[in-house]
Amino acid sequence: MSLDVLTYLFVGLSFALYIGIAVWSRAGSTKEFYVAGGGVSPMANGMATAADWMSAASFISLAGIVSFIGYTGSAYIMGWTGGYVLLALLLAPYLRKFGKFTVPDFVGDRYYSSTARTVAVICTIFISFTYVAGQMRGVGIVFSRFLHVSIDMGVVIGMIIVFFYAVLGGMKGITYTQVAQYCVLIFAYTVPAVFLTMQVTGHFLPQTGLGAAVDPAFNSTLGGKPVLEALDGLVEELGFTAYTTQGTDNLFNIFFFTVALMAGTAGLPHVIVRFFTVPRVKDARVSAGWALLFIAVLYTVVPSVAAIGRLNLINTVNGADGKGTLYAEMPAWFKNWENSGLIAWQDVNGDGKVQYANGSPFKGAKPEFDGDKRAEDGHRLVSNGLTGDEAKFDAAKQPFANEVYVDRDIMVLANPEVAQLPDWVIALVAAGAIAAALSTAAGLLLVISTSIAHDLFKKTLTPHMSEKNELLAARGAAVVAILVAGYFGLNPPGFVAQVVALAFGLAAASFFPAIVMGIFSTRMNKEGAISGMVVGLVVTACYITYFKFMGGTPAQYFMGLTPESFGTVGMILNFVVAFIVSSMTPPPPAEIQHVVEDIRIPRGAGAAHSH
Template sequence: MSTQTLIYLFVGASFALYIGIAIWTRAGSTKEFYVAGGGVNPVVNGMATAADWMSAASFLSMAGLIAFSGYDGSVYLMGWTGGFVMLALLLAPYLRKFGQFTVPDFIGTRYYSSVARTVAVVCLIFISFTYIAGQMRGVGIVFSRFLDVPINTGVIIGMGIVFIYSVLGGMKGITYTQVAQFCVLIFAYMVPAFFISALVTGNPIPQLGLGSTVNDGSGTFVLQRLDESLQMMGFPAYTDGAKSRIDVFCITAALMVGTAGLPHVIVRFFTVPKASDARKSAGWALLFIALLYTTAPAVAAFARLNFNGSVAGTPYAEAPGWFTNWERNGLIAFTDRNGDGVMNVANGDPFTGTPAFAPGVGPSGERLVSNPPLPGNANEVYVDKDIMVLANPEIAGLPGWVIALVAAGGLAAALSTAAGLLLVISTAVSHDLLKSTFRPNISEKNELRAARIAATCAILVAGVLGIYPPGWVAQVVAFAFGLAASSLFPVIFMGIFSKRMNKEGAIAGMVAGLSVTFLYIGWFKLWNPDASTADDWFLGISPEGFGFVGMLVNFAVALLVSRFTPPPPPEIGRLVESIRVPRGAGEAHAH
């Protein structure tokens, strides 16, 4: 059976499974649509949360980013995993004890204000649409290569699949679909990692293989060989970092705090029966997430090592099949600048730049890149970072069924998170804006209809963002984390742990934090990208890390405004006490 047939078989079977689960678990009430009825088992919820959390950025882009950033890419590993611990300990149990449907629900009630609820909805929509752009881009990349269609067509196909099981099943359908997607994506990530680790080092466990010697009898360690090969091509050593200390700190902190403020992850903890189950499901989710995150550095190193050996110095006429496969989709390219017909890989643009393909082909039959080379730049190869995990099995020469499995896994990762984000957006519109703010007397049937209409509109917007993304997948997702860190996390944190924080402070903090962060990211990434260098950044902090500064602005503005405005009503203090103090603690203290 051909590899292409296997891809159709694996992807088709996984889609049939997801849609079948959505039909089987169709939501019949708003509670089932919003929080799956509130009765999901903690282990099941842990798997669903892991799938919701491990998006296209985790599956597709993170290892590719580390492969080309080396040591600097570790900020994503530290930030995302550390953030989940913060979420599990600081927020999840308390929000579950609060017992509502959504994050804006908590903010609107805790800050006794429909304006605060509306501002929270605006923040949530900003975050979710930024995040979902990366997921739809990931879907388009997978489809473009493995179903041999343009990226834009791939995005549209992905929109259709997500529409079926998110609009039909709601949170109930998404929860059980995400359990299946977790099984698919983790299996798809681990199997090729075992294979490649065994081929490169002789040790099938990738976490151990990364610290082992290369399987060629030389006694050279993997990272040592990788450092040597990169330095020969003019790149910095893989194990050296180029980012400043303050930027590493801010990116890591922004990703951590942003994780704890992501609405589509927080809402998962409303689906379990009680607060203790929220903590348990967070623990299970962390265990399931660790399977992928501890494997990613090894996948990245093996991918870069195999890429260097497969491409650098190879005549284009003898280019491996995987190279020409990805070249057809515009995600890898070669321009023969010196006319020797050999693919020279060297440090410089467009290796990490954006491709701009000239019409036609070059004298060696290559796809041309029209980016003007930098002075003295000998690089002739462009590669999209987001393809490395998907191309890894092909580069290593693994069997066709492994390639097909990775295709299904990449789609599972992107679709699971996209569905969760779409549900959060539709819930914010139908429940937080319509039901709780503008039409409190709306019937449950009409509210459910409004939620499905909102989800449909959100899918259309998500598709446009997937076709015109503001960056590569992990970068776009990092921006979403920065927006979450600067807007929602501070007001949730202060809402739980500060009785004095009032509605005026919360609203001012959210507006200030979101505005500062969005304007900073927009200036350097959308409106003035040519100025996006460390010399131009505020204190050397990159747009990916500025969410931490936005968070500090949020806290400062909120605390300052609350100090000069009236304190919250007494019942809000009692609400905060009931959220924070375990049931029965007051009686025990009295005795």
Template sequence: MSIQTWTYIIVGITFALYLGIAWASRVKDTKGFYVAGGGVPPIANGLATAADWMSAASFLSMAGLISFMGYSGCIYLMGWTGGYVLLALLLAPYLRKFGKFTVPDFVGDRYYSTAARVVALVCAIFVSFTYVAGQMRGVGIVFSRFLGVDVETGVVIGMVIVFLYSGLGGMKGITWTQVAQYCVLILAFIIPAIAISMKITGSPVPQLGFGGTVAEGPHAGRFLLETLDQINTDLGFAAYTSAFGAGSKPMIDVLAMTLCLMAGTAGLPHVIIRFYTVPSVRGARISAFYALLFIGILYTTAPAIAGFARYNFVDSLNGKPYATVPSWFKNWESTGLVAWVDKNGDGVMQYRAGAPFPGKPAFTGQKGDLGQMLVSNTPTDNGNELYVDADIIVLANPEIANLPPWVVALVAAGGLAAALSTASGLLLVIASSISHDLYYRIINRKATERQRLLLGRIMIGVAVIIAGLFGIYPPGFVAQVVALAFGLASSSFFPVLLLGIFWKKANKPGAISGMIAGMGFTLLYIVQTKFMGMAPWFLGVSPEGIGAVGMCVNLAVTVIVSLCTAPPPAAVQEMVESVRIPRGAGAAVDH
């Protein structure tokens, strides 16, 4: 059977599974809708958290970025995994002990302020919509290549699926769907990694194959990483394993991006809310351990996939006549995510450092986008004739390695599982921010369970439509967009959560001022450097790393303003003490 037929079969089976789970998990009360009734077993919550957190950026883009950036791409590995450790140790157990539904719930009660709650829910909505843009673009990429439909149609299909299982079951349906989605995405990631590792290095363990030797061909007997260094330098790139040298990111930017991703991970509302779904503080700690274990399986495999893809990609294209180009290239060429421009008219594909043409096209789902870009721009004279979008590397890797069609289809299903699992968690954050934090906690305290549940489902529908528009008109690369979301999360939530748990004197004016200052600075810098053409003006820190500076601004403003204004009420300080003092094995206490 063809790749497309296999894709229809496997994707169809997984979608039917997700909808079946959602129907079986449908809820009729707000506790089930927002926190799955608070009774999810720790191992199931660990699986769901891993799926919720490992988005399209982790599945689709991270290995692609490492493949092209080499050592510098490990920023994403270090930042995202390190941030999860911060979340598990510093925030998750204490927030679970607090026992509410959402992050704005904690901020509003801890800082005894409706204004603080409003600022927090605005930050939650802004971060979630920024993040969901990357997920819907991931859905569009998969559909455009593997299911033979345009991106708009693919995004609409994804919107319908995620609305049905999110709206029916709320957090309960999302949780058990994400358990299934983790199983799908991890199999889709690991199976081709094992197969490709066997083909290149002879090792069935990708992590060992990545550090092993090439089994056959002109590089047989040489270490794979040594070979990649030579390939890169021969093509004019920095050595694959080099750090902070020519062609690599400066050390200050690497540090800023890593800190930003760490703090952003610990401040992501859709991940934090997962720890409200377990029955106890002890359950929160255990589920955090499981989640880190399940996340580690994918994250230790990603560098190996990146290295294998780099090796196969260059070997299959560079110096080859276009007339004999492998079928995978022409398949992806139709999506506009890879392109070749014959600068010297010799019909041979040449891959070198640098862009083949000025600028970088924004892929909107129209297959002619990149072709129009090539027509309307004079090619550069740097010798590079190939354009390859980093987002396709994981999806194209099985085709590049000539794996069976069912493996290619499984990877497509895995990419959809990663994008949809995170999208559903983000959509619930948006819906709960409006229906619970805004409507119930501020506007109408007398709202019935039925009214709150109905509004929550309506808001999921509204959020799905807006997210779909982001998928059709994406603002950038999946991992880059997600990195910006992490910047906004690190500069808004992480400082006020950290201080709210560990510093009794953090007060209402400090928290409000800190969130506005931190997120305002970060957002302004991103707009200036991303959309207004300004060069990075703060020590050369890129917009993807500026959230670390925004976090420091937030911390400083919160501390200074808190010290200059009245301390929190005694009842709030007592609440902080009771939340912080570990009574880990018992059931969580609501305050």
């Protein structure tokens, strides 16, 4: 069976499984009038949460970004995992007691102000949109590779499938479907990782594979050295900074970046909702624990997939002798991904060999393909390629100019092919990536559509809207969300994980402090919260705009902080401004203060009826 047929089979089977479960769980009428626990065990709910949580960004993009930016990339892993813990322990239980499904609802009621609600709604929608855009790009990458179409076409196909799946199929948030999705995606992620680790090191467990030594059978020169040491040596030879020290010159920045990711993550709307789907409070806590475990299974595999994948990629492209490989001898995966437009080769030195090193072989960072024109040997021609001396490189640091462009987002998908794993493993990865993207996209679309329909229209703009129109507005919002997300999928403003990081910075600077103070400070009033949110949001947005779109240079960074990290500064400003403003304005109504106290220390009616 060919790889394509296998892929269709795996993807088709996994879809049949999800739909089957959805139908089965719909049709099943219970016997009892009042069902215990909704029939979902905390463990199953933990898996479902993990599936919601692990998006295409986690599945497809995370290992890729760590792979290319090295050590600094661990900030993503720490930030996102830490954010989950923060959310599970610090926020979700109190939000549940407060009785609100969404952060905007909480903010709106806690600060008795529809202005506050609207600010929060806008933040939520913005984060969700960027997040969905990431999913779209992820799905697009998978489809483009396995249906042999361009990435743009892949995104369009992905949009259509997500639309049917999430909006028409009515399959949003069915716990057991998501359990199945988790199983598919975790299997799809770990199996190739085990194979890859075995192949490169002879050690079977990916989590500890980084400490193992490279197998001499894999590469005779690197054989015997620990993986990271081998990788450091290899990339330094090619003119890159050592993998393990990349970015460590500014630990302060990494720290702020991690905090921004954590705080931003803690407000992720579609994950918060998951804490509320279990009827018993205790079960909700237990399932949060399970979810953390299930998330950890994937996240701990990421560093080794990243490092070993990079090693394997360089080894394959440059050959065992490190001098490059003739294009004609390149394996099929290289050409396949080239067809998707996610790999490009520009023969800078004209030797017919593919060579990978530091630098860009193009004017600009990305290749611009010259239509579908091909060279005599079959590789795609680019219109912005450099030749000969145009490509400047420091001959003291690297042996040749870079000739290859590899999109970071293909790392996880390409890994099994690069490592020449069996076809069924590659097919499995495709099914897993689609599962990751669909589960998150469906959850997010639900959140976006209800946020717009419920929080924005019903609660703020048109309070007398009928339930029917609310449903209509929700559907409409989902469609718009898919279209906008599709647009960003076609024209990504950066790599998936990075765009998402920017959105998180804004979230951290805006509503994270509002939530925390809303729960833990009885004194915080609407004036404080709103001015805090506005200051945090505006300062952070200005910083990002200046450096990302108005040509600010890294030399001008405030205390060396990148735009992605600046959210933490915004957050601190938010806290400070909120406290100052609230101490100068009247305290919130007594009723609100009681509610906030009750969230943590409940009272009974006995006290109320002591007369």
